[in-house]
Amino acid sequence: MAHPLPLRFTAFDGSASGPEDSPYRLHLATERGLTYLLTAPGDLGFGRAYVAGDLELHGVHPGDPYEALKLVQSHLSFRRPTPAEVARIVRSLGLSRLRPVAPPPQEAPSRLRRVVDGVRHSLGRDAEAIHYHYDVSNAFYEMVLGPSMAYTCAVFPTAETSLEDAQAEKFDLVARKLDLKPGQRLLDLGCGWGGMVRHAAREYGVHALGVTLSREQATWAQRAIKEEGLDHLAEVRHMDYRHVEETGFDAISSIGLTEHIGVKNYPAYFAFIEDRLKPQGRLLNHCITRHDNVYRPTGAFLDRYVFPDGELIGSGRIIADVQDAGLEVQHEENLRPHYALTLKHWCQNLVDNWDACVAEVGEGTARVWGLYMAGSRIGFERNDTQLHHVLATKTVDGVSDYPLRPTWRV
Template sequence: MTIRSTLLAPTGIAGALAGLFEHGMPFRLTAYDGSAAGDVDSAIRVHLVRERGLAYILTAPGDLGMARAYVMGDLELEGVHPGDPYDLLVLAMSRFTLRMPSPVELVQLLRALGISHLLPPPVPALEHAPRWRRLVDGAMHSKARDAEAIHHHYDVSNRFYELVLGPSMTYTCACYPTADATLEEAQAFKYDLVCRKLGLRPGMRLLDVGCGWGGMVRHAVTHYGVTAIGVTLSREQATWGQEAVKADGLDDRAEIRHQDYRDVAEGEFDAISSIGLTEHIGVRNYPSYFGFLRDKLVPGGRLLNHCITRPDNRLTRTGAFIDRYVFPDGELTGSGKIITEIQDCGLEVRHEENLREHYAMTCRAWARNLAAHWDECVAEAGEQTARVWGLYLAGCSRGFEINDIQLHQVLAVKPREDGSVDFPLRPDWLS
């Protein structure tokens, strides 16, 4: 069998790079050497500004090299907003894939582009170290290493998050009651859904692990009359959240702590919510995690676990871009694995649902906020951080749309010795 080479006569840098795309390049690519390739009529154009960007692309093939070049300003976009490059990501994730050149093609490519571009430039300052170098912060998912990973992503700037997340300051999947609901309505509906699933009533005690800026705590205390403790590894979140608790006049019944969930000494909680934390704890730690939460519940108490999942139940570490720039040490698996571990620790699973379409809509809303407040976001956190967020939100939104990732809520209860759990015969949170 003869394999036809597509790189025998590259027409400049753009032509050589275009040859790496298996199904053609559906946007227009131009390069600093004056070359061009791709769809002439495309409204989306990508320009390679300088040689350093080419070195990034060649020394880290795939999304990491492209991200480095974009974050450093070596790739510029036309036809999409840097805060919301969704249309470009739709093309990138749907209509073409990068292929590995054959050895002959690789030699020809390097001759055309220059061997010097195999020397990797310094990586962007905000890029997290590769996994193997993070051992200085401790073993995977040690307390110290988890704290550093959370600090990397969540302690950017509370003002930046206010601009992107909106007034709810909620950085987890919303639940849209209708297709035309606003982001704020959807976030409030999500919190209320969790409260109803947990069966909260006045006088109950709630623990919210991975509480972020305290949205769940404040909603539950305000609307359901519980007392609540929220814990987060982000000092910035804890400071903001506790100030919000005081501003709402809830500090006699609510507390937001800067604390590892493993250090919570209190017990006898009637309900526990874990919204967006499981992604950070490591799949191998699920047994100890769910066992710890089980032991914090009273008999008959409920647990609601809400987290990003995969369509299958294999362990999947996040890709290079997400791992280095967004969620260091993040791991995902399927809802089946989560349900298995919850059951194996002695809790009874009573309900689960997939909200992946809701998370696609949530990410799109955050991206629109980022684009609308672009100049202020750049001034607050820097253009490199803003560019990372634009790529991240667009890519995640598309990932949820095409079922590459999902979002599951799993509701469980700690049975009493006689097996009773005080559940309604039919789910009363659906009414």
């Protein structure tokens, strides 16, 4: 059931509603913004108007609109208008307001229009989806993510832990769960800017290979590897994980890649991993999940502006497909609150570096990141989304080499 709007709403025609003393004000500044809202009800229309600057949110910084979004989502239930409501809108506003206008340039094509780029999760279409999100600007990501350049959930020993320390703890927790030792071989799938690869090489003396579909990430990572003097142990390649031919890895980490490969492709993905591991080798899969195992498409705003073709499902489905690929699941952990904290820090970084970020990528793109990160934080806080670690071994003839009790410390 919808409740009265908890913030002040004003529009270009002088109309207004909501409490005058609200600390937050939503201002519809243009007729184009109204058309966005009417022609794409829900989060897509809101996102279009906000990213274009036609819908202004006052009282919060655009790099972190968390407080206002949280207030609105606590009081409203968004739904599409009924046919009768649409008819009344048409009569009152006129048909001209219902003629779609071009969306902001930051918007990716719809799912149907992406068919021209190939079948969903084909090599070419996946490469384009990754390019869209991750090749925005390395300089922009450096400002938002911080020195770690880790674009995945950190692990906070305490709520007061810094983001950098929490990201280092994340990489080390993965390393401890994989029981990495000097001289071993690690494959990091979807390695991003090479944080796990460099951590494993530097701290554990592991020969680490990372692969990413983002050319910008690979270039940045290879430079960082060279600067740290890790060339003899670490390598990052710009390539699809499906093209990795080497086998016999002692460990494989997948940190934030599963969200991009498609739920229907899980069996093939985990079969690929099983084939690349040596007997008794370990897998650590780290990914965003839903709070249940019911499949539903990603919301329109996230699909068009953030992660084209991204898909989520619950940890139960992931565990089932890991097991069906022939791997033995040894441990599972939900780190949901940690991602809410991570997003809080990223938003603060965006706020602190707002002018430089806008100069680097434009205000529209910066608005996209602020809106999606603040909204995602709310999703993790409310248990709409979670973050799971699944640790598994390639058990052969009943031998897993997994100890009677875990040797890794929390």
